Amino acid sequence: MTTVPEVRARKGSAPLVMVTAYDSPGARAADEAGVDLLLVGDSVAMTVLGYPDTLHVTVEDMVHHTAAVARAKPAALIVADLPWLSYHTSRRDAVSNAGRLVRAGARAVKLEGGRKRVAVVEALVDAEIPVMGHLGLTPQSFHAMGGFKVQGKGLDAARQVIDDAKALDAAGCFAVVLEGIPTEVARLVTDNIEIPTIGIGAGPSCDGQVLVWHDVLGFGGGDYAVAPKFVRRYADLRSAAIEGIAAYAADVRSRAFPSDSESYHLRPDVAEALL
Numbered sequence: 001m002t003t004v005p006e007v008r009a010r011k012g013s014a015p016l017v018m019v020t021a022y023d024s025p026g027a028r029a030a031d032e033a034g035v036d037l038l039l040v041g042d043s044v045a046m047t048v049l050g051y052p053d054t055l056h057v058t059v060e061d062m063v064h065h066t067a068a069v070a071r072a073k074p075a076a077l078i079v080a081d082l083p084w085l086s087y088h089t090s091r092r093d094a095v096s097n098a099g100r101l102v103r104a105g106a107r108a109v110k111l112e113g114g115r116k117r118v119a120v121v122e123a124l125v126d127a128e129i130p131v132m133g134h135l136g137l138t139p140q141s142f143h144a145m146g147g148f149k150v151q152g153k154g155l156d157a158a159r160q161v162i163d164d165a166k167a168l169d170a171a172g173c174f175a176v177v178l179e180g181i182p183t184e185v186a187r188l189v190t191d192n193i194e195i196p197t198i199g200i201g202a203g204p205s206c207d208g209q210v211l212v213w214h215d216v217l218g219f220g221g222g223d224y225a226v227a228p229k230f231v232r233r234y235a236d237l238r239s240a241a242i243e244g245i246a247a248y249a250a251d252v253r254s255r256a257f258p259s260d261s262e263s264y265h266l267r268p269d270v271a272e273a274l275l
């Protein structure tokens, strides 16, 4: 079973692989594929629950999906997202909400933000809850950022990301996600902190990469159809699903399904007496 210290020790060595997971079959598939970390991301809001952004997800939702992932008993390290407003109100709320995720099966939690989260990170670490940071394009700041936009592009903004990363490292985070920032900034962060960086839309210099399950496997559609440019799609599960369900519908309508071998039968003597 992958542990937090093992992930922390991977700094500068073999790249860490993280993918999101929201349910047992998804977690089992990713775990059997050999990923290092499973992130029960608040992206579940958009990928699974049909919301337009991550702000709608509650602690209850995250507990529900974390428990489903944990029931798959993956070897990968389960990290669960603290949702919006679950750690912004007080350190006490943060510890209590993170504790609920740990009791649901998470072995670490992730939260968004840099220097302004230091007190919360310290409180969580003090409560023996490992914390992963998340900097750059932080989706919970969607309104404050004015949309999903690449961050850290100007000189000041780039320096802010680097300072935030150093602060999270010093506060005790064991890793940090860098999302939607220029490659050069991600490289500087990676070279200037002691903990692994895990990139998404942050170029190839990070200590690992993370992608969203539905993006990797092509299982979007509806409002969640357009993948950002940093997504590389490795399968087209949506087309396979539509094809499969359409074939099932056609077989039902033509009475080709179910066949005799897919049906249960009475013993001949019971059938004769009954009929």
Ligand code: KIV
Pocket: 020, 039, 040, 041, 042, 043, 044, 081, 177, 179, 200, 210, 212
């Ligand atoms: O919720 C999520 O899926 C995430 C990743 C994009 C890092 O936070």
